[in-house]
Amino acid sequence: QVQLVQSGAEVRKPGASVKVSCKASGYTFSAYYMHWVRQAPGQGLEWMGWIDPNSGGTDYAQKFQGRVTMTRDTSISTAYMELSRLRSDDTAVYFCAKSYSSTSFDYWGQGTLVTVSS
Amino acid sequence: QSALTQPPSASGSPGQSVTISCTGTSSDVGAYNYVSWYRRHPGKAPKLMIYEVNKRPSGVPDRFSGSKSGNTASLTVSGLQAEDEADYYCSSYAGSNNWVFGGGTKLTVL
Numbered sequence: 001q002v003q004l005v006q007s008g009a010e011v012r013k014p015g016a017s018v019k020v021s022c023k024a025s026g027y028t029f030s031a032y033y034m035h036w037v038r039q040a041p042g043q044g045l046e047w048m049g050w051i052d053p054n055s056g057g058t059d060y061a062q063k064f065q066g067r068v069t070m071t072r073d074t075s076i077s078t079a080y081m082e083l084s085r086l087r088s089d090d091t092a093v094y095f096c097a098k099s100y101s102s103t104s105f106d107y108w109g110q111g112t113l114v115t116v117s118s
Numbered sequence: 119q120s121a122l123t124q125p126p127s128a129s130g131s132p133g134q135s136v137t138i139s140c141t142g143t144s145s146d147v148g149a150y151n152y153v154s155w156y157r158r159h160p161g162k163a164p165k166l167m168i169y170e171v172n173k174r175p176s177g178v179p180d181r182f183s184g185s186k187s188g189n190t191a192s193l194t195v196s197g198l199q200a201e202d203e204a205d206y207y208c209s210s211y212a213g214s215n216n217w218v219f220g221g222g223t224k225l226t227v228l
Contacts, residue, residue, distance in 0.1 A: 015190060035217070045209070046219060047219055059215040106169075109163065
């Protein structure tokens with residue numbers, strides 16, 4: 001069965017960076033884009049961008065351009081999302097989500113809480 | 119892109135139907151038939167309920183249906199059950215390889 005297992009909670013100070021991992025299993029990792037979505041406390045879901053595990057190609061939401069980097073390691077079926085120059089309003093649960101039919105997201109990781117606090 | 123607009127809350131009694139709206143623009147919801155809906159129980163990962171406006175993934179009961187008119191998409195949950203109490207989010211493709219989500223609707227089963 002398809003599973004996306006994310007790394008554990010992180011605490012960072014403002015200005016630091018964080019890297020979240022998402023290990024996929026149960027399907028061909030390189031065949032489906034992986035998206036990253038976050039949810040700040042009391043807020044809705046926010047799309048951050050995607051990575052094509054096959055080519056390594058990426059596209060990021062304009063809001064995160066210059067601060068986010070999505071990478072992958074196909075040898076271990078793992079996608080990564082690194083967010084730099086963290087601010088307090090980056091405190092959120094970050095999800096990876098597998099692309100479905102190129103139009104939606106059918107499997108999601110369990111979420112990784114990133115807390116940015118001085 | 120701005121977030122899609124959803125009502126903050128909706129409610130219904132067991133067995134009743136409830137409809138949740140999702141309003142976007144002519145650049146996202148109105149432009150593409152790529153609206154999807156997700157259910158999220160507290161502390162859990164979102165679950166895909168509807169994709170491409172009105173298609174149900176395998177395993178999603180036919181009590182869930184979707185539609186779209188112009189810039190507004192809708193999710194209807196029929197025969198409400200206690201397990202349907204959750205937060206629901208819409209999403210739409212917004213062009214240029216970008217996606218946008220709604221702010222979420224808390225569905226309460228009375």
